[in-house]
Amino acid sequence: MSPAGQPPPQPRVRSTGELPSPRTRIRRLPQKGRYDRATIHAILDEALICHVGFTAADGQPFVLPTIHARVDDTLYLHGSSGSRMLTAMASGTKVCVTATLLDGLVLARSGFEHSMNYRCAVVLGTSRAVTDAQERQLALRALIDHMVAGRSARVRMPNRKEDAATAVVALSLHEASAKVSTGPPTDEQADLAMDVWAGVLPLALTVGVPQPDPLLDTRVPVPEAIASYRRPQRS
Amino acid sequence: MSPAGQPPPQPRVRSTGELPSPRTRIRRLPQKGRYDRATIHAILDEALICHVGFTAADGQPFVLPTIHARVDDTLYLHGSSGSRMLTAMASGTKVCVTATLLDGLVLARSGFEHSMNYRCAVVLGTSRAVTDAQERQLALRALIDHMVAGRSARVRMPNRKEDAATAVVALSLHEASAKVSTGPPTDEQADLAMDVWAGVLPLALTVGVPQPDPLLDTRVPVPEAIASYRRPQRS
Numbered sequence: 333m334s335p336a337g338q339p340p341p342q343p344r345v346r347s348t349g350e351l352p353s354p355r356t357r358i359r360r361l362p363q364k365g366r367y368d369r370a371t372i373h374a375i376l377d378e379a380l381i382c383h384v385g386f387t388a389a390d391g392q393p394f395v396l397p398t399i400h401a402r403v404d405d406t407l408y409l410h411g412s413s414g415s416r417m418l419t420a421m422a423s424g425t426k427v428c429v430t431a432t433l434l435d436g437l438v439l440a441r442s443g444f445e446h447s448m449n450y451r452c453a454v455v456l457g458t459s460r461a462v463t464d465a466q467e468r469q470l471a472l473r474a475l476i477d478h479m480v481a482g483r484s485a486r487v488r489m490p491n492r493k494e495d496a497a498t499a500v501v502a503l504s505l506h507e508a509s510a511k512v513s514t515g516p517p518t519d520e521q522a523d524l525a526m527d528v529w530a531g532v533l534p535l536a537l538t539v540g541v542p543q544p545d546p547l548l549d550t551r552v553p554v555p556e557a558i559a560s561y562r563r564p565q566r567s
Numbered sequence: 568m569s570p571a572g573q574p575p576p577q578p579r580v581r582s583t584g585e586l587p588s589p590r591t592r593i594r595r596l597p598q599k600g601r602y603d604r605a606t607i608h609a610i611l612d613e614a615l616i617c618h619v620g621f622t623a624a625d626g627q628p629f630v631l632p633t634i635h636a637r638v639d640d641t642l643y644l645h646g647s648s649g650s651r652m653l654t655a656m657a658s659g660t661k662v663c664v665t666a667t668l669l670d671g672l673v674l675a676r677s678g679f680e681h682s683m684n685y686r687c688a689v690v691l692g693t694s695r696a697v698t699d700a701q702e703r704q705l706a707l708r709a710l711i712d713h714m715v716a717g718r719s720a721r722v723r724m725p726n727r728k729e730d731a732a733t734a735v736v737a738l739s740l741h742e743a744s745a746k747v748s749t750g751p752p753t754d755e756q757a758d759l760a761m762d763v764w765a766g767v768l769p770l771a772l773t774v775g776v777p778q779p780d781p782l783l784d785t786r787v788p789v790p791e792a793i794a795s796y797r798r799p800q801r802s
Binding site: 441489 | 622626646650672675679767768775776780781787
């Protein structure tokens with residue numbers, strides 16, 4: 333991969349959270365590293381899911397996909413209160429939460445210069461169980477609104493039984509970094525004359541036609557937020 | 568999430584690799600668990616990237632996105648020989664490789680029943696460095712062909728310097744599982760009369776118009792595999 337096609341890193345430093353820690357500093361292709369809050373927030377907001385990493389007692393790491401939501405500088409996750417992942421996270425274990433957006437295949441003339449254009453946010457830290465009723469409510473609404481903006485105001489929120497079955501955990505964005513790769517391939521000069529197509533094939537997660545629940549009353553219209561669905565814009 | 572809309576699990580057992588291990592057995596929503604090789608292979612082949620989890624010496628897990636390729640029952644990954652992740656993987660550390668395909672937002676009438684339709688493969692194991700020249704060549708070609716079928720036959724393969732800069736690691740698919748979630752939301756009976764649209768908003772990773780490298784000779788045509796790009800079909 334190559335640094336071409338993007339400006340040198342100019343992290344705007346506003347707080348200690350915007351400076352890399354020894355653990356979050358991008359070592360591989362450091363010119364792609366970003367530590368500013370706006371970039372990290374935008375990736376987390378656009379990505380529908382993240383992948384959570386935690387280590388089991390026997391040292392085996394696990395990586396599982398889940399929905400997340402960001403409120404200010406806190407990332408919320410939720411799941412069944414019986415799940416391994418949520419149990420581990422609620423007990424204050426070290427975790428890594430990674431959200432990745434694929435933007436394109438970078439197709440070069442040499443195999444070596446093949447890569448992807450992508451935006452990725454990596455959050456390190458120790459998660460905590462969210463037990464305060466008000467914070468739980470905030471988090472659960474944010475998780476629904478992360479899927480479809482404004483939807484939490486329309487749906488039935490959890491009853492006591494559902495609430496008891498749901499674990500909510502929080503992770504601070506204090507120790508986070510992003511890596512952003514853009515631009516065309518950067519082949520060696522000697523390869524440019526090759527008779528091989530080179531460029532970028534753009535990629536995007538797109539939505540199809542909404543499929544109503546077979547049990548839906550056909551008089552209920554498709555809301556605008558679903559009919560004209562789009563993820564939050566990239567910054 | 569709900570078991571509706573999909574058949575009960577009927578894993579076809581062909582080898583020990585198709586039975587869950589105590590670590591890969593799906594505990595949460597076990598009716599979504601799949602252990603048959605065909606399902607796991609299809610998810611890994613369609614997913615452009617995976618997320619790799621490994622644990623650093625201080626116990627901090629890391630989760631990083633990367634390109635993968637499958638050859639039979641082996642998963643290959645590669646990267647800079649100087650990267651933390653590849654160094655850890657080449658030294659035979661415990662890893663988890665997870666590939667996730669998002670198929671839809673499942674929008675219910677209750678917040679609790681909101682979920683995603685997705686297909687996810689999780690591979691556990693201890694990775695090994697690939698040092699044999701022939702296996703490295705096989706893996707590097709598979710990694711390029713995973714991006715665009717047949718492309719490795721067209722591009723310039725690594726020279727000695729590039730080869731030395733590239734670490735290749737392998738992970739057996741022996742201990743792997745999949746989780747597949749499909750179908751409409753499954754709201755409580757009492758919620759069905761709510762005046763709230765419910766259903767599935769399909770999601771898919773789609774390609775845009777190929778963007779030629781600005782340095783490309785304009786006489787080089789876009790190959791069919793890129794002009795009519797599609798991922799391997801789901802099984």
